[in-house]
Amino acid sequence: MSLTLFYHPLSSFCWKALVALYEADVAFEPRVVNLGDEADRAAFRAVWPLGKFPVLTDSASGETVPESSIVIAWLAQRHPGAARLFPADPALALQVQLRDRLLDSYIHLPMQRVIADRLRPADRRDPLTVEQARAQILAAYDLLEPQMAGGGWGVGETFTLADCSALPALFYGDKVAPMVEWPNLAAYLERLKARPSVARVLAEAEPFFQYFPQEPTP
Ligand SMILES: N[C@@H](CCC(=O)N[C@@H](CS)C(=O)NCC(=O)O)C(=O)O
CATH class of the missing domain: 3.40.30.10 (Glutaredoxin)
Structure with a gap:
């Protein structure tokens, strides 16, 4: 190997x-x-x-x-x-890459900023950073919600890079900005969790979830 x-x-x-x-x-x-x-x-x-x-x-x-x-x-x-994680059709491949960038830039990275703030000493936290990061995530949810109205995978008919990117962005995104008002995205996250590759990743992470920082009490 x-x-x-x-x-x-x-x-x-x-x-x-x-x-x-x-x-x-x-x-x-x-x-x-x-x-x-x-x-x-x-x-x-x-x-x-x-x-x-x-x-x-x-x-x-x-x-x-x-x-x-x-x-x-x-x-x-x-x-x-x-x-197959990258569609052969160039136009579809571009859509997959766009979704990957959107998920990373506007949900995944802002989610990390919220978590990073939780890890700071209480007197070094920055509520404005957290507020702006959350607003960014919600704007991305709004953008993606109608795109997931048809169910299925992120882009096109098959499981692609877009879905690999969606798992961490939506799973951890939901922890810092719950998807209560975005039912299509919430349903998509459930479909992702049921995928065997994803279920395996989550099962392997499970023993470490205890280290995930919860929202600090004000
Ligand atoms: N753009 C990078 C981001 C990677 C990244 O931020 N990884 C985090 C873990 S999720 C990391 O290595 N953190 C360790 C550190 O910052 O010291 C990618 O897509 O792989």
Whole structure:
């Protein structure tokens, strides 16, 4: 086996890569990075200096592949089982990439800003950052809600990169900005959770959910 995935089971961006790997049934060595351990952090930074996971390495080709969307694109180019994560039709492929960008930029990253604020000492929290991040998430929900009115997967008829990206964005997004007024997105999240690749990722994360920071009491 030549592939190693540097990741953590609770990490939202790692979920994107894990779903793709499980969808495509690609064999890889899981390498959990413990960011709380200085030596492990340094070892990971030797692989990828920015220190952000997921990162996939291929000992056969010598490649180091960072960034969740690029990991999935790389898999799609090299592993037949993963090719379907990027539609062959160029127009549809562009729609898939657009959805991936929208989910990452306007739900996933703002969600991380809300969580990061929870991890700060009480006297360093920034309610304005949280408010703006939540507003960004709600605007993205509004944009995507009508697009999911027909049910099914994110873009097109089949499960793609768009769905790999949707899982962490909507799962953790729902925790910081509940999707009560967005029934199409809420139903889509339930469809995602029922997908075997996703169910496996969530089951592996389950022992770590206790570390997810809850909303601080005012
Ligand atoms: N744009 C990157 C974002 C990756 C990212 O932010 N990963 C987080 C975990 S979800 C991380 O590595 N955090 C560790 C840190 O910031 O020290 C991607 O798509 O892979």
